[in-house]
Amino acid sequence: MGKVLAIVSQKGGVGKTTTAVNLAAAFARRGMKTLLVDVDPQGSVRFGAGLRKDHPTYGFADYLSGERTLRDVLLPTTLPWLRVMLAGSVTDLADHTNYQEQIASGEQLPRMLAAAKERCDIVVVDTPPGLGPVTRRTLASADRVLIPLQAEPLALQTTPQILRGVQDIVTTHEHLVFDGILLTMYEAGNPACESTVQYIREKVPSHLMLDVVIPRSPALAEAFAAGQPAVVRSPADAASQAYVNLATKLAERAAG
Numbered sequence: 001m002g003k004v005l006a007i008v009s010q011k012g013g014v015g016k017t018t019t020a021v022n023l024a025a026a027f028a029r030r031g032m033k034t035l036l037v038d039v040d041p042q043g044s045v046r047f048g049a050g051l052r053k054d055h056p057t058y059g060f061a062d063y064l065s066g067e068r069t070l071r072d073v074l075l076p077t078t079l080p081w082l083r084v085m086l087a088g089s090v091t092d093l094a095d096h097t098n099y100q101e102q103i104a105s106g107e108q109l110p111r112m113l114a115a116a117k118e119r120c121d122i123v124v125v126d127t128p129p130g131l132g133p134v135t136r137r138t139l140a141s142a143d144r145v146l147i148p149l150q151a152e153p154l155a156l157q158t159t160p161q162i163l164r165g166v167q168d169i170v171t172t173h174e175h176l177v178f179d180g181i182l183l184t185m186y187e188a189g190n191p192a193c194e195s196t197v198q199y200i201r202e203k204v205p206s207h208l209m210l211d212v213v214i215p216r217s218p219a220l221a222e223a224f225a226a227g228q229p230a231v232v233r234s235p236a237d238a239a240s241q242a243y244v245n246l247a248t249k250l251a252e253r254a255a256g
């Protein structure tokens with residue numbers, strides 16, 4: 001039985017999707033049977049996950065509407081151990097509200113995640129920004145949660161809010177293992193960035209922080225634009241290596 005790992009944050013633009021895509025690819029490269037699920041109706045995962053172009057990009061919404069089988073919506077990627085499930089297909093993205101209501105109130109998402117867990121070693125779920133109904137529904141079915149936090153001066157304002165979010169998540173979902181806060185976009189040598197990280201380390205209890213830090217790297221966005229996870233396209237890049245190290249650490253924890 002695998003684990004469901006949710007990537008969550010109240011904030012947008014902190015590296016959730018980048019983390020979900022690269023962690024999933026790093027798990028798959030370790031030979032773990034991996035499913036990357038994008039429950040965000042914006043569907044950014046589709047661009048960077050290395051989806052194979054010879055397969056139509058149907059999504060979970062197409063399965064919910066009865067138009068496609070579960071098999072149709074499990075999309076193959078360039079990595080043999082990685083499959084992707086998107087929220088919607090390209091065409092039905094207009095109808096977000098309907099999808100969100102369906103996900104928030106229905107039993108389909110928990111059921112799908114439970115079924116995926118039985119067949120995979122790990123299911124990584126990318127969520128929309130905020131702790132809205134889709135994210136909460138995901139958390140209710142997840143085993144573990146990881147929160148990316150951008151190492152930039154704005155974090156001075158957002159850290160207390162993020163901590164309240166962690167508290168909220170942990171107290172409302174007792175079954176969840178909190179894997180930690182992941183610092184992203186860290187720029188060594190940038191004084192503003194370094195003092196922010198120092199502030200975060202003072203404010204956040206160390207057991208809530210992951211010790212792997214993701215450096216700022218253009219390779220991540222470049223790989224995304226080229227349609228591949230950076231851990232596949234630029235494995236020697238420092239950020240790719242940090243994601244591989246993180247995957248190793250999380251895989252060991254989840255197995256132990």
Ligand code: ADP
Pocket residue numbers: 011012013014015016017018019044184185186214215216217218220221224239
């Ligand atoms: P979210 O899903 O939280 O909105 P994204 O993963 O989409 O965040 O990241 C937001 C932007 O920041 C994207 O353009 C992405 O390429 C970029 N980005 C994410 N992580 C890094 C990083 N470590 N270094 C440089 N750019 C990054």
Ligand code: MG
Pocket residue numbers: 016017018040044127
């Ligand atoms: Mg995103």
